[in-house]
Amino acid sequence: SQQGEEDPQALSIQEGENATMNCSYKTSINNLQWYRQNSGRGLVHLILIRSNEREKHSGRLRVTLDTSKKSSSLLITASRAADTASYFCATGGGSNYKLTFGKGTLLTVNP
Amino acid sequence: NAGVMQNPRHLVRRRGQEARLRCSPMKGHSHVYWYRQLPEEGLKFMVYLQKENIIDESGMPKERFSAEFPKEGPSILRIQQVVRGDSAAYFCASSPAKDNPFEKLFFGSGTQLSVL
Numbered sequence: 526s527q528q529g530e531e532d533p534q535a536l537s538i539q540e541g542e543n544a545t546m547n548c549s550y551k552t553s554i555n556n557l558q559w560y561r562q563n564s565g566r567g568l569v570h571l572i573l574i575r576s577n578e579r580e581k582h583s584g585r586l587r588v589t590l591d592t593s594k595k596s597s598s599l600l601i602t603a604s605r606a607a608d609t610a611s612y613f614c615a616t617g618g619g620s621n622y623k624l625t626f627g628k629g630t631l632l633t634v635n636p
Numbered sequence: 637n638a639g640v641m642q643n644p645r646h647l648v649r650r651r652g653q654e655a656r657l658r659c660s661p662m663k664g665h666s667h668v669y670w671y672r673q674l675p676e677e678g679l680k681f682m683v684y685l686q687k688e689n690i691i692d693e694s695g696m697p698k699e700r701f702s703a704e705f706p707k708e709g710p711s712i713l714r715i716q717q718v719v720r721g722d723s724a725a726y727f728c729a730s731s732p733a734k735d736n737p738f739e740k741l742f743f744g745s746g747t748q749l750s751v752l
Contacts, residue, residue, distance in 0.1 A: 567640070567727055568743040570742070573739055623694075628678045
């Protein structure tokens with residue numbers, strides 16, 4: 526299984542602080558993706574990092590990938606209350622179309 | 637360009653009834669995926685379809701569950717003789733045929749199925 530597992534399960538911070546979430550997986554991957562889910566809604570794709578990349582930025586998001594440790598991290602800088610959501614990593618892509626999601630990290634940003 | 641549309645948003649069924657969940661992919665998307673999410677869990681892959689073809693249904697229970705994506709109309713996930721354990725949020729996602737279709741999925745808002 527390529528299941529990703531996020532850590533921590535829940536994270537509570539103040540507005541303006543940075544939030545870091547981690548994801549570990551078990552087998553080789555083609556890419557790793559991060560999604561956000563607001564309560565009661567579908568998932569929204571945030572960013573994709575390929576297995577040959579080590580770091581990627583998109584706005585206030587920074588994703589790193591360490592294939593030797595089979596882990597990834599998602600950093601949200603200068604967090605806002607609107608960032609409150611669950612964040613999931615998903616592995617797969619390429620010839621493996623069955624994205625495998627972890628259980629997610631519930632991020633709460635307090636105003 | 638409307639997103640992935642799922643209906644109904646909420647569906648209540650009694651044990652033994654049938655549940656039909658509908659999904660209209662984004663315009664121009666020909667790949668449809670169904671996922672199930674239990675409380676406090678991540679999404680679990682159920683089935684992958686293209687127009688008129690089931691590509692992979694390995695994540696779907698062998699009995700009572702079926703899916704289709706006809707040439708015309710939405711994709712349908714059908715659950716016959718529902719049981720309480722079927723209660724979950726069911727999400728549909730779609731992706732375009734061009735480039736690598738599996739690198740970014742667009743999700744609907746889901747159907748929350750409650751079985752009484």
